[in-house]
Amino acid sequence: MHGRVKVRTTEEERERKKKEQALKVRSYRAAMGRIQKKREAGELDNEMLSLTVQILLRNPDVSTLWNIRRECVLEKLSKLKEEEATYETPTDEKLEEEKQTGEEKDKASEKKTLPEDKAHSYFTCELDLTEQCLMVNPKSYNAWHHRSWILEKNPRADWQREVHLCNKYLKFDERNFHTWDYRRYVTEKAMVPAAQELDFCTDKIKVNFSNYSSWHHRSLLLPGLYPNQQRDRPMSEEKLQKELEMVLTAAFTDPNDSSAWFYQRWLLGSGAQLDRAPRIAAFRLESHGAVLALDKPYPDIKQLRTELVGGEKTVLLNSWLPLDKLGTSWKCQQNFDYQRNSSYSLWLSDQIVNLSPMSGSENGAHYFAPPHGTTTCSKDLLAELQTQLQSCLDLLEFEPDSKWTLLTSALLMRAIDFSANHETSLTNLAKLEKVDSLRQGYYKDLAARWTLESELARWPQSAGFPKTFDIADKVLLESLPYGQYLVIADEITLPSKLREKLGDSLPKTFADLKRLS
């Protein structure tokens, strides 16, 4: 029950409405009673069909009535089959005979196609009803489902007609997700080429930029039509550049409309698949144990084969114990007989990394890959990003508080050069905390992520790496994302406020683990 405004009515009006409703209740009850009796008696006939129509036209959500209609259709179809079986099946000989006279041939085909036509008319009747119901409630799950059920049953289903129906419905409501879902289903059935669908999308977006549904549909088509070989972007760089141009034009048309900005953030992202395997973030080992951090949580580490190769042997690491609740960092207390002069590498499923020996007299080896991976960026794409950034900065001159422009310019800066633009992008986030205060907590956490990404990227160049990690000067930090990356350190120095806040959830260090074991 959505969107029904409460209106004040007079006593008289209320009385009239009450009477009207009492009548409706009575006729509903009578029809439902009759339907149930008939169903119990197995009377799945034309009367049943007309009884259910009365109610469904008013209330297409009564799913049981659709079930009954399907039972009726199935009953009618099976009767047709019986009828068909009583027709004489023509043998080859007979067919030969029929070929001889045109007249006989016509007669035979008339006989054969008749049941098929009948069936088709049952299906058409159901399709008409769903269309009428969708006029009443275009969001009726039941009506949409009934429609596809009928079409699947009909060997002569006209899928092209369904595509046109979607075109029509999307003109009434371009955001109805039922219509879009149905469209994806029928365009596949009708074998509409993806390129043609993309054109449809482009047209829709041109009519109205504020159409998240259309941008979404587009995002499904592009990766297939313009694949990205390295899989580090959602689509080919060439296409990506064109999409960026298009989406920015859209976004600038109405900078307060979010649809295009969401799409833009996706374009700037890595295009990583949700189900991709975790990768090694950090690893450190000495003779009696090892720690491993993954770039994403993976509680079922036993599913991944971890092997240490070096010192002329291969050791299977299989006694992992979790160091956090999420399954991002792990320890293993096996003896490795580490040999200083040998080189070691670590396998995690199909990923292999080479370990670096610890510096100085320390025994052991480590590996570290900071979280913000650098993606390659062609000259052309880089130029486009810079143009876009400039456009955003120009817009900010006039509208310094434009939320989406502030966020997008920060994202563009990071896409261009995340370390050089780090401080400026943080300034934008600080500003966003004020102009978009509802989401203050989000911007704070995002700032923490960006800060850690920057610090972790710089860490390997610092003197204490990997034994000490010091961010005591980052006093604004309120959370510590990427904490698992620090598992290879012996000592972590944090701003005192953050340390206090983290309490028990302070990330474990390599030194802690040694003490514990």
Add this chain to the structure above:
Amino acid sequence: MDFTTFVKPSNGGGGDADDGGQKLQFWKHVEYIENHGKQEDDYEYCMTEFLRMSGIYWGTTALDIMGQLERLERKSIIEFVKRCQCPTTGGFAPCVGHDPHLLYTLSAIQILCTYDALEEIDREAVVRFVVGLQQPDGSFFGDKWGEVDTRFSFCAVASLTLLGRMEQTIDVEKAVKFVLSCCNQTDGGFGSKPGAESHAGLIYCCVGFFSLTQRLHLLDVDKLGWWLCERQLPSGGLNGRPEKLPDVCYSWWVLASLTIMGRLHWISSEKLQQFILSCQDTETGGFSDRTGNMPDIFHTLFGIGGLSLLGHSGLKAINPTLCMPQYIIDRLGIKPQRLPRP
């Protein structure tokens, strides 16, 4: 926000706090739910019999959260639920004379859990019904007529979890794989089927599904959390998709998902509370979808549930995954997964 007072002149009931916001009309809501369905010939009531079982779940849960469950007749409700179990399939119909469906099966199980009365029904038959609806690709039909939707994946695992029968019944791995195939690259959200646009209601189902199957690590929390917190509008209410109107039920779905993901602090709780309270009907009790609209039992649960999740005083704690009072979830020994705040 003052639209409320414009549409419905203040009844002078002392509901308005000094900040222009409203106070929870606790007893009016209790009365609203208690009276819901007392007049059987009520037009609305009659026309919604096709979802009666869910209606009862909404009402009992809201009352329980308010500590007033005893106002409803336990015995007659349990009798009603029992009559709705289909002897052939084991599933539950919304009411007698209608067909069984996963949606109402979950509602029935939830009601029985609230009344601690699961032993009253044939539980094995329910398990068979749910298991029988799983498809080779891991998805679930809602009933034998073949509609597939991520809502049904949630209903299946929620029903089995409440029955304590998730182990060795359905193929969990395949079920997970299917739900994951409904995740969208653009926003990390979920739709009703693979390729379907992200929608807060379905996101709640899928996040809840991963919470029940202990697989929240599969979510792209940063991406999805951002999209979800962007649902909050200046009124404080949340919408279900970009550029849509705010709504009390979407507020619950987004709020619950963010809570499960440990990202409740990404929206303004204060503003959301104001919005929910502005959707109360101060005359009749009950909550509507938006300020100034007609109240109904569905939005009343999600209004009360949302306030409970936001820590409103005088309400029992609600579990964000199962939308049931937390004490019942504890009593059943169930621990739906939740991510910590970063």
